[in-house]
Amino acid sequence: MFHMIRDFFLLLLLVATVEMGIRYALVRYQFASTEQARVDQAAQQLSNDVKSIMLNSGGPLAAQTVYPILKRNYDDLGLSIAVIPSDVTVESMKQSFKIDVQGLQPIWKDGPHLESAVTLTAEQFCLNCHVKAKVGDVLGTVKVGSYLDRKETAWWTEVKLTAGSLSLKILVHTILLFFLLKARMEPLLSLRSTVSRLARGLVDLSPRAKVNGADEFGELAQDLNHFLDRINVVVTDLDQILNKVVDASGRLSSLNRDLEQTIDGLRETSSRSTEGQMQGASADYRALAQTLREMALLEANMQNIAQSGQQVLHRLTHVEKSK
Structure with missing residues (x-):
């Protein structure tokens, strides 16, 4: 200023x-x-x-x-x-x-x-x-x-006569401009403070700009608040997707361990009697079938996660265009 x-x-x-x-x-x-x-x-x-x-x-x-x-x-x-x-x-x-x-x-x-x-x-x-x-x-x-x-x-006489009054006029205009800018720049300074808090807060999207009127600065503050609201929704969706991915990763690890145990069990029972082998194999096959069903369920969950990710990307694209 x-x-x-x-x-x-x-x-x-x-x-x-x-x-x-x-x-x-x-x-x-x-x-x-x-x-x-x-x-x-x-x-x-x-x-x-x-x-x-x-x-x-x-x-x-x-x-x-x-x-x-x-x-x-x-x-x-x-x-x-x-x-x-x-x-x-x-x-x-x-x-x-x-x-x-x-x-x-x-x-x-x-x-x-x-x-x-x-x-x-x-x-x-x-x-x-x-x-x-x-x-x-x-x-x-x-x-x-x-x-x-x-x-x-x-x-030159006119210049000297008008120099004093012109200097006073310039000084008065400068002082009036200072107070006018101070009054008109306050909303912009508030916006700058909000943006600064957002920059320092990293993932903290809680700060909101103060809407002081219906002028251009007020409209800009409203647009910034709406943009932050949309970003907050997108971040929430991303958190949910991340939780789903973490959960699916845990379940996938568990299924891998179960599958390895089943295969090891099949190898251990290969040297036993035929009857015992048939009974043990039947139980192992049932466990394997359960594992395959869980893997199919995991695949469905991963597809849902992919669809959610596409929705988030669509929202991000919409927010970017709205900027």
């Missing part, structure tokens, strides 16, 4: 490890298959946000305040963003608002990543602030990048 609990505990650890490995593989797969579409969508959303900011009165001034908020929001989504103003926009902001716009300069680090960029072009309403631009000029570019190491960092 303790080996089963140990194996179960190790199996849970293995399952947890495999689950974390599968999650990591899923992170890599999603990054390779679906992350580019997510980055493209985020870049388009960022361009719409920038346009919405510029539509407000004092948009260029408000952008300096809103851009850091956008950066934090996209950081929470695991994305890096940049808003790069064009030269036309920089010159226009200097002339209109006397400010040197910087936007959000990209801080791209080395490592596997995906990137998407959307250009912002001037429309008619943009010319109020972008005095140096014409309709259709590029006012700036928004970029969104997604790095694999940020995905891996998020995965």
